[in-house]
Structures are given as structure tokens and as C-alpha cells.
Amino acid sequence: MKRIIYWGSALGLAAFLAACGGGDATLAGSVAPVGAPTTKASFSAVVSFGDSLSDVGTYAPATSMTGNGAAPYLGGKFTNNSATSKVWVENIAASLGVAITPAEMGFAGQSMPCPFVVNCTAYGQGGSRVTDPNGIGHSTGALTVPMKTQIANHLARFSSFKASDLIMVFGGANDVFTQFGGFVAAATQIQTDAATGKINAEQANLALFAAQSQAQSEMKKAALELAGYVRDQILAKGGKYVVVITLPDIADTPFGNSLPASVRPSLTDLSLVFNLWLRDGLSQQPLEIVDGFAMFKDLYANPAKYGITNNTVPACDATKIAAVTGGAVKDGSSLFCNSTAGAPFNAIRAGADVNTWAFADGVHPTTGGHKVISNAIAAQLKIFGWQ
Amino acid sequence: MKNKLIPLLLAAPLVLWAQGATAQVSTVKMGGAFIDVSSRTTGLVGIGVPSGSDIQVGDASTLTFGYEHKLSPTLSIELAAGIPPKHDTTATGPISFLHKVSSVKQFAPTLFLNYAFGSEGAALRPFVGIGVNYTKFVDIKSELGQKIELSDSVGLAVQAGVNYAIDKQWGLYAAFAMADVKSDMVATANTVQTTRIDFRPKVFSAGLSYKF
Numbered sequence: 092m093k094r095i096i097y098w099g100s101a102l103g104l105a106a107f108l109a110a111c112g113g114g115d116a117t118l119a120g121s122v123a124p125v126g127a128p129t130t131k132a133s134f135s136a137v138v139s140f141g142d143s144l145s146d147v148g149t150y151a152p153a154t155s156m157t158g159n160g161a162a163p164y165l166g167g168k169f170t171n172n173s174a175t176s177k178v179w180v181e182n183i184a185a186s187l188g189v190a191i192t193p194a195e196m197g198f199a200g201q202s203m204p205c206p207f208v209v210n211c212t213a214y215g216q217g218g219s220r221v222t223d224p225n226g227i228g229h230s231t232g233a234l235t236v237p238m239k240t241q242i243a244n245h246l247a248r249f250s251s252f253k254a255s256d257l258i259m260v261f262g263g264a265n266d267v268f269t270q271f272g273g274f275v276a277a278a279t280q281i282q283t284d285a286a287t288g289k290i291n292a293e294q295a296n297l298a299l300f301a302a303q304s305q306a307q308s309e310m311k312k313a314a315l316e317l318a319g320y321v322r323d324q325i326l327a328k329g330g331k332y333v334v335v336i337t338l339p340d341i342a343d344t345p346f347g348n349s350l351p352a353s354v355r356p357s358l359t360d361l362s363l364v365f366n367l368w369l370r371d372g373l374s375q376q377p378l379e380i381v382d383g384f385a386m387f388k389d390l391y392a393n394p395a396k397y398g399i400t401n402n403t404v405p406a407c408d409a410t411k412i413a414a415v416t417g418g419a420v421k422d423g424s425s426l427f428c429n430s431t432a433g434a435p436f437n438a439i440r441a442g443a444d445v446n447t448w449a450f451a452d453g454v455h456p457t458t459g460g461h462k463v464i465s466n467a468i469a470a471q472l473k474i475f476g477w478q
Numbered sequence: 479m480k481n482k483l484i485p486l487l488l489a490a491p492l493v494l495w496a497q498g499a500t501a502q503v504s505t506v507k508m509g510g511a512f513i514d515v516s517s518r519t520t521g522l523v524g525i526g527v528p529s530g531s532d533i534q535v536g537d538a539s540t541l542t543f544g545y546e547h548k549l550s551p552t553l554s555i556e557l558a559a560g561i562p563p564k565h566d567t568t569a570t571g572p573i574s575f576l577h578k579v580s581s582v583k584q585f586a587p588t589l590f591l592n593y594a595f596g597s598e599g600a601a602l603r604p605f606v607g608i609g610v611n612y613t614k615f616v617d618i619k620s621e622l623g624q625k626i627e628l629s630d631s632v633g634l635a636v637q638a639g640v641n642y643a644i645d646k647q648w649g650l651y652a653a654f655a656m657a658d659v660k661s662d663m664v665a666t667a668n669t670v671q672t673t674r675i676d677f678r679p680k681v682f683s684a685g686l687s688y689k690f
Contacts, residue, residue, distance in 0.1 A: 117627075119670050296575040303526060304622075307668035360526040364669055367525065 120370040126377035129476045135255040137184040138212040140241045141262040143169040145215030153198035169455040171430035171445040176458045182465035199232035214241035220265045221313040252330040261336040266313040267361045270306040277302035310364040318372020333378035338362040339387030346453035397463045402449035411438035425451035507544035509685015516678040524671030528572040538563035551598045559587040586613040611635035611657035624665040633658030652684040
């Protein structure tokens with residue numbers, strides 16, 4: 092009798108084993124959002140949170156031609172600037188028939204909230220990070236209100252989101268630049284130490300691994316924070332039509348291409364880590380994710396498909412920008428790049444075309460580049476059934 | 479359960495048990511085993527993992543127990559298990575500077591159907607066996623702060639060995655076994671790293687047996 096019980100349990104065990112075989116280890120970031128609206132919407136506003144890519148003119152006062160912060164402005168957007176030059180957010184808003192203006196304008200301690208009084212719903216600012224108010228350029232005057240505060244500011248004005256708001260969330264690139272800068276500084280020091288014999292090759296590898304892990308860990312943190320803001324401050328506060336755009340591969344920009352080949356993968360990885368955890372944090376949330384990484388990869392790999400003839404050289408000429416700004420801007424930032432034909436302050440490179448060249452400066456798109464982005468996102472809105 | 483042989487193997491002892499006519503003798507075994515792991519993986523894949531990076535699972539030793547039940551003069555069924563041994567995992571390829579990256583214990587009960595050669599009273603009886611191995615990975619520890627998951631494995635196992643009877647009760651045994659142990663690994667920290675590990679274990683065991 093005892094033996095029969097024994098065998099019974101042995102076979103039971105075997106049956107149990109058969110049932111559990113195969114495993115189901117879960118992969119972070121692999122569960123898609125679910126439950127976003129599928130119905131057409133009549134949008135009354137585009138509410139945009141982000142950074143320089145979504146900035147519709149926050150820092151225009153810094154480019155004041157009279158030097159006193161007042162119009163006319165030489166630039167103000169991170170693209171080639173002109174009367175007809177628009178960033179992707181403006182193109183989307185225009186296609187929906189709504190106006191969009193900066194939520195705030197200012198520079199160097201000066202700030203004017205809602206300068207155009209209506210539809211001041213473009214919160215993205217050049218240099219803004221996800222959570223850290225000390226964004227890129229903050230120490231030299233840029234406002235860099237982080238996305239966390241951009242969202243809080245919108246809630247402070249309107250108390251909640253509307254079902255007729257098209258909410259676009261596209262940020263994290265300045266966290267990439269910050270972490271990448273930290274990694275490169277650490278890596279340079281490690282290489283110096285290795286070259287001078289202060290540390291051996293294995294110690295150098297371990298130190299590089301630690302520096303890379305640190306940068307990746309910060310990207311994970313920023314992504315999970317952004318996902319948290321989207322869940323708790325947008326979706327939970329009435330946001331219905333919400334699009335989150337993942338980061339592109341910044342290694343594909345002229346800036347990225349200027350880096351040594353050994354370093355570029357680290358830059359790519361930081362976007363990938365951010366996107367992984369952003370997706371993980373937005374798993375099963377009722378919103379849509381636009382795969383910005385794939386979108387920009389395709390643009391980079393197949394420029395002709397998008398009417399782009401040059402995706403490696405900035406259309407703005409750094410020397411001309413330096414001349415126009417009296418030597419004040421030497422880095423070729425498109426914020427100060429004006430493309431008005433025939434104007435004395437035009438800073439477009441000889442032979443460049445702002446409609447067919449993709450980049451205005453090292454990282455920011457031209458008018459044509461922005462058009463490609465807005466076209467791709469508009470196509471997504473149709474796929475979602477929102478348009 | 480992709481392997482269609484396994485249900486058959488599981489059913490065979492039952493059938494034999496039902497027929498069960500001959501003298502029924504049980505044997506318990508206790509001994510030591512050395513597990514020579516010749517792991518192969520599909521390569522470590524993940525964000526920031528340099529191409530060619532891999533992991534290798536180390537060998538281990540443990541104490542084993544077995545219960546064998548005789549079904550006929552030549553056939554017996556055996557359940558073998560051991561105290562979960564700890565295997566260290568080391569990084570190889572471009573990430574070899576990381577050295578030991580994790581450790582894992584495996585609990586791997588295996589059910590064999592054995593066939594013994596020679597006549598029933600012989601002191602020395604070689605045997606061969608075929609069966610099913612189940613491996614569960616437990617107590618997985620990462621040196622890099624990763625959460626590591628390894629899927630369970632169910633696969634075929636084979637063994638060959640020899641039993642030596644000292645007297646009517648006591649005996650010695652030695653065996654060599656191999657099993658098909660494959661597991662999907664997911665290691666999560668700042669990124670997600672995955673691979674499929676084919677452990678290809680070769681188990682050498684020897685010890686004392688007692689019949690009752």
C-alpha cells in the first residue's frame with residue numbers, strides 16, 4: 092500500500108512537471124498599451140509636453156534682434172527659423188484646425204506665462220529633462236522646465252485634461268545627453284588612467300562597465316518617472332487621447348555621427364534603455380505609443396522615401412550664425428538660425444535646402460525634417476482611428 | 479511537452495506495474511555526483527551587450543538519493559534526485575572581465591526505466607536506463623543586481639551504470655547519466671538580457687545501495 096502511494100505521487104509529480112514545462116519568464120517592456128480610444132475625435136487643443144523638438148518658441152526673446160527681448164526675433168525655435176517655418180507640433184495642430192502657442196516665453200530669469208493668451212499648450216522647452224529642473228542650458232539662461240512641471244503647470248491652469256485634448260508626450264532626449272555627457276567624461280578619465288598605467292585593462296573595463304550601468308540606470312529612472320507622470324497626471328486626470336513618442340537613435344544625427352565609432356553605440360543604448368522602461372511603465376495603459384525609434388531609423392536609412400536628399404550635414408552654417416550674433420553663438424545652434432531668403436541675417440549653408448535637408452543643426456530637424464515627423468505622426472493618428 | 483516519447487516513457491512503468499508479477503524489491507541509493515556542465519547558449523542578447531558576449535555555467539558536485547523499484551528480473555524504475563547543487567556562472571567573450579556573474583541551484587529529479595543485464599543473482603550487473611528529467615532552477619543570485627529567471631526544463635535523460643552486490647542487502651553502484659536540460663534565461667536590471675541555455679550535463683555518480 093505504501094508503495095502504491097509512492098508511485099502515485101511520483102506520477103503526480105511527473106504530470107505536474109509536464110504542466111509547468113516551458114516557463115513563462117516575463118520580459119520587461121514587452122506588454123503593449125491597451126484600451127486607447129478608437130473613435131474619431133474633434134480636438135479643441137493640442138497639448139504638447141517635451142523638449143526642444145516640441146518647442147514652438149519659448150526662447151524667442153533670447154534671439155531678439157533689438158537685444159531687449161522684444162520682437163522681431165531672429166530665431167526662437169530649434170529649427171531653421173522663418174515666417175513659414177513650423178515645428179511638428181504646429182503642423183499637427185494646423186492639420187486639426189487648432190492654434191498652438193508657447194505655454195511660456197522667456198530667458199535668463201525672465202518669464203512670461205501664456206504670452207499669446209489662448210491655446211498656450213505647447214509646454215516643450217529646449218533643454219527640458221523629464222524630472223530634473225536643471226536641464227541643458229539652464230545654467231546659461233534656458234528655462235528648461237522639466238516635463239513633470241510642464242504637466243503640473245497645465246493641471247494648475249485647467250485642473251484637468253479634456254476629452255477633446257490631443258496630448259503629445261515626447262521627451263527624454265536631454266536626459267540622454269546629460270547621461271551621455273557623464274559617461275563620456277568618465278570614460279575619458281578611465282582611458283587616461285589606463286593609458287598612464289594607473290589602472291590595468293581589467294580595472295578599466297570594470298570602471299567602464301560601472302559608468303555605463305550608471306548612465307543606463309539613470310535613463311531607466313527617468314523613463315519610469317515619465318511613465319508615472321503619464322499614468323498619474325495625464326491619464327488619471329482626464330487625458331483621453333494620449334500619444335507617447337519613444338526616443339529616436341541620437342547616434343543618427345550629425346552630432347552622433349561626429350562621435351568616434353566606439354562611443355556611438357553607448358549613445359544609441361541610452362535611448363533604447365529609456366524606450367524599454369517607458370514601454371514597461373506604460374504597459375496596459377489606455378494610450379498609444381508611437382515608435383519614434385523605428386520612425387527616425389527609417390528616415391535615416393531611407394531618406395529618399397521622405398523626400399530628403401541630405402541627412403548628415405546641418406543646413407544651418409555655424410560660421411554665419413556666429414557672424415549674425417556678433418560672435419555670441421558659436422556652436423551653430425539652430426535656435427539662432429534664420430532661413431529667410433535674401434535677409435542679411437540668413438544663416439543657411441550655401442547649397443542647403445531647408446525642405447530637403449533633414450537637419451538644421453547637430454541634432455534638430457529643419458522645416459522639412461519637422462514635416463516628415465508631423466506627417467508620420469499624422470499617419471499614426473489615422474491608424475489609431477482618431478482622425 | 480514537445481517530446482512525444484515522454485508520455486510513453488511515463489506510461490510504460492504503469493503498464494509494467496499493472497502486470498507486476500515478479501518479486502518486488504526496492505532499493506535505496508545514496509551517493510555523490512559530479513555534474514560536468516558543458517553549457518552552450520544562443521549568446522547573450524540585450525541592450526548594450528557587446529556582440530560575442532556569453533555566459534558559461536560551471537560544474538558542481540552534490541549528494542544524491544535514489545529509490546529504485548524492481549518490476550521484473552531485468553526492468554526497474556528509479557527516481558533519482560539530489561541536494562540542489564550550486565553552479566557558478568561566469569561571463570565570457572568581451573564581458574569576461576566580469577568573471578562570476580551569478581550562481582544558481584538546480585533541483586533535478588529524474589525518473590528512469592532501467593534495464594539490467596546479466597542474471598538476477600549475479601553480483602555485477604551493468605544497466606542502462608532511459609527516462610524523464612525535470613529541472614527547476616532555484617536560489618538564483620546575481621552579482622550584478624539583476625533579477626534572473628530561468629524557465630523550468632523537462633527533457634529526456636539516459637544513463638548507463640553498474641550495480642555490484644556486496645551481500646543480499648548492500649551494494650555499490652556507479653553510473654553515468656546525461657539529460658536534455660534547456661532553459662530560457664531572462665536577466666533584468668537596467669536592461670533586459672536574454673539567452674537560451676543548453677546545459678548538456680554529464681553526471682557521474684557513485685555510492686552505496688540497500689535492498690529491502
